[in-house]
Amino acid sequence: MTKTTAKAVTMALIMTWSGLAAAQSSVTLYGVIDYGINFVNDAQTPSSGANGRTGGKQWNMSSSIMRGDRIGFKGSEDLGGGYKALFVLENGFDVGTGKFQQGGTFFGRQAYVGLGNRYGSLTFGRQYDEMVDYLGLLQGSPGVGAFGDHPGDVDNTGNDWRVNNSVKFTSQSYNGFQFSALYGFGGTAGNFANNSVRSFGASYAYGGLVVAAAYLNVNNPNQSFYGNNQNSSATGNNLGPVTGVTSNPIIAGFASARTLETYGAAARYSTGGLLFGLQYTNIKFKDLNNPESGSLALTNPLGYSGSTHFNNYNAYATYYVTPALSLNISYDFLIGGRIDNKGQASYNMLNAAVQYFLSKRTLVYVVASGQKASGTDSTGQSAVASMEAVTPSNSNRQIVVRVGISHSF
Numbered sequence: 283m284t285k286t287t288a289k290a291v292t293m294a295l296i297m298t299w300s301g302l303a304a305a306q307s308s309v310t311l312y313g314v315i316d317y318g319i320n321f322v323n324d325a326q327t328p329s330s331g332a333n334g335r336t337g338g339k340q341w342n343m344s345s346s347i348m349r350g351d352r353i354g355f356k357g358s359e360d361l362g363g364g365y366k367a368l369f370v371l372e373n374g375f376d377v378g379t380g381k382f383q384q385g386g387t388f389f390g391r392q393a394y395v396g397l398g399n400r401y402g403s404l405t406f407g408r409q410y411d412e413m414v415d416y417l418g419l420l421q422g423s424p425g426v427g428a429f430g431d432h433p434g435d436v437d438n439t440g441n442d443w444r445v446n447n448s449v450k451f452t453s454q455s456y457n458g459f460q461f462s463a464l465y466g467f468g469g470t471a472g473n474f475a476n477n478s479v480r481s482f483g484a485s486y487a488y489g490g491l492v493v494a495a496a497y498l499n500v501n502n503p504n505q506s507f508y509g510n511n512q513n514s515s516a517t518g519n520n521l522g523p524v525t526g527v528t529s530n531p532i533i534a535g536f537a538s539a540r541t542l543e544t545y546g547a548a549a550r551y552s553t554g555g556l557l558f559g560l561q562y563t564n565i566k567f568k569d570l571n572n573p574e575s576g577s578l579a580l581t582n583p584l585g586y587s588g589s590t591h592f593n594n595y596n597a598y599a600t601y602y603v604t605p606a607l608s609l610n611i612s613y614d615f616l617i618g619g620r621i622d623n624k625g626q627a628s629y630n631m632l633n634a635a636v637q638y639f640l641s642k643r644t645l646v647y648v649v650a651s652g653q654k655a656s657g658t659d660s661t662g663q664s665a666v667a668s669m670e671a672v673t674p675s676n677s678n679r680q681i682v683v684r685v686g687i688s689h690s691f
Contacts, residue, residue, distance in 0.1 A: 309357035316349045317377045318647075318686025325673040325680075326527045326666075333663065334526035337676025345377045347671055348427040348637075348647055348688045350441070352391055358398075368403065369395040384444070385511025392444070402453040402462075409448050411464055412483025413544060413563075414441045416494040420548035421561050422598030422612025426633035429651040429682055430612045431670035432594045433629040434532030437544045437563040438498065440670055445479045446510045458487040468506060476574065477506035490552040496545065503542035503567075504575040517577040524583055524661045532619070532629070532668055533567070535660030536590060538582035540569035546594075555602035566591040570621070584624075584662050592618030610635040619660055627657035627665040645688045652681045 322340040329336035345351045354372035361367055372391040374383035384390025394407030410418075417439045423430040431440030448466040461484040468477030483496035500507045509520035519537045522529030546563030568589040575581040598612035612633045620626040631653040639645050655665035655678045667680035674680075 306360040307357065308359075309355060311353075311355055312691065313353040314349045314351055314688065314690045315377055316347060316351050316686060316688040317343065317345055318347060318684050319343050320347075320672070320682060320684045322672055323679075323681040324667075324675040324677055326676045327673075328527055335528075335676060340673065343378050344671060346374070346383065346428065347649070347684060348635075348645065348686055349690070350391070350428075351375055351377055351383065354391070361397075364399050366398050367395070368398055368405070382512070386513040387511045390444070390511065394450075396450075400454065402451060405450050405452070407448065408444050408446050409450050409464065410441065411438065411445050411479065411481040411498050412462055412496040413438045413481065413498045413546065415452075415462060416483035416485050416496040417546050417548050417561060417563070420492065420494055420550050420559055421596050422559075422610075422614065422633060425598060425600045425608070425610030425637075426612045426635040426651070427647075427649050427684070427686075428671040429649055429669050429684070430598075430614070430631070430633040432563070432596065432614055433616045433631060433653065433668055433670075434530050435670055436533055436565045436592050436616065437546060437594060439546070439561075439563065442670075443507050444510070445481070445507070448479065455487075460485055466506065468501065475501055477502050479506060491549070492551075493547070493549045495547040498542070498544040500542040501540070502572065502574050503539060504537040504581055507542065508537070509576075515576065518580045519576070528661060528666075528668075528674055530668065531659045531661050531663070531666060531674055532616070532627070533660050535582075535584055535586065535662065536567040536570060536619075536621075538570045538572050538575040538578060538586070539567035539589075540572035540574075542567060556599070557601075558599040559597070561594075561596040563594045564591065565594070565618070586621050586624075588621060590619055590621040592616055606639040608637045610637065619658075624662060625658045627655060627659045629665070629667070630654045631669065643690050647684075647686055647688070649684045649686070650682070652679070654679050 324337045325340040326335045356370045358366050358368040370392050371389050373389050374391045394405045394409050396405030435442040445466040450464040452462040464481040466479030470476040478501045480499045485494035514520050521534040521537045543566040548561035550559035570586040595615045601609045614631040617628040633651040635649040637647045653667040655667045657665050659665040666675045668674040
């Protein structure tokens with residue numbers, strides 16, 4: 283190789299390396315591990331007795347109560363001109379068993395790629411809807427854990443379900459105001475709207491005050507929303523069985539709805555070491571007995587028709603005794619589910635927690651939760667207490683106590 287050729291090759295390598303360096307790519311590995319021991323005073327178990335179940339005390343260990351267990355990768359690349367490429371891949375898992383959460387779905391929490399600039403970001407993939415983004419943090423469960431999620435997670439503010447095949451725009455913050463919109467493609471040939479999801483949300487923050495509102499509309503929710511995980515059924519009830527041991531007796535009987543529509547608003551205010559907030563959501567299951575929901579013998583065994591709705595009210599407070607120690611309380615009231623000749627049900631729930639940060643990344647906590655149900659639930663039976671992340675009670679009352687530890691990295 284001549285000296286002239288060597289110089290040319292060297293200069294080309296330098297220029298190439300400079301271009302790569304200017305791209306300023308970054309990838310971050312992060313995660314949360316949350317685990318603990320629970321005592322439940324009454325949990326359903328299979329039996330040949332009445333309703334195919336009985337109840338009993340339960341000691342168990344579980345993940346993802348104060349914070350959802352996850353391991354994720356997020357990254358960005360500077361494209362120049364104020365633009366950047368970005369991505370997030372996030373997997374939920376169970377510490378005790380190593381199994382995937384989110385119905386056995388790999389990267390089931392989030393998986394998206396997109397572009398961002400000074401106006402906001404446009405992303406594509408499996409993503410959160412705006413009920414999660416804007417109202418999820420403005421409720422009691424961040425202080426008391428998943429036991430404090432609204433019963434049955436009827437409005438998805440507890441982030442039980444994601445939206446597949448979605449496109450989402452999220453704005454930058456304009457003096458505290460931010461908004462976003464999402465559309466999930468159903469992918470049905472000849473029917474653009476079938477299995478589609480729409481969601482909108484906005485928030486405004488000023489000093490210690492945060493206010494937000496969000497809307498969610500889901501076409502054929504049993505398939506497009508509740509049934510979009512790896513282990514979901516194309517014919518069955520993805521909210522769980524209606525008889526025997528029930529996983530979500532609050533809304534499982536309404537799986538045949540043609541449309542799920544949810545909207546809500548919330549406000550939170552913090553001053554000194556005190557934080558408190560209020561939230562309201564309205565949830566509608568419209569046009570039941572939809573044949574596209576699956577086998578109606580499974581999604582609508584009680585033969586419901588028409589529509590039903592719920593109202594949920596939540597109030598909560600957190601007091602920081604010290605920067606490391608907080609006391610948390612949340613009260614929730616859910617009422618609704620009246621349809622045909624079936625009456626409604628109501629659920630009163632009180633949750634309290636003590637959190638102590640051993641460091642910026644490690645938290646230990648104690649949670650106590652109690653719920654009382656009344657009326658007739660979606661399965662057409664006397665309503666039983668049913669809290670998130672806990673097997674429903676076999677009676678109208680349930681108490682749960684947990685001691686746990688959570689570490690983030």
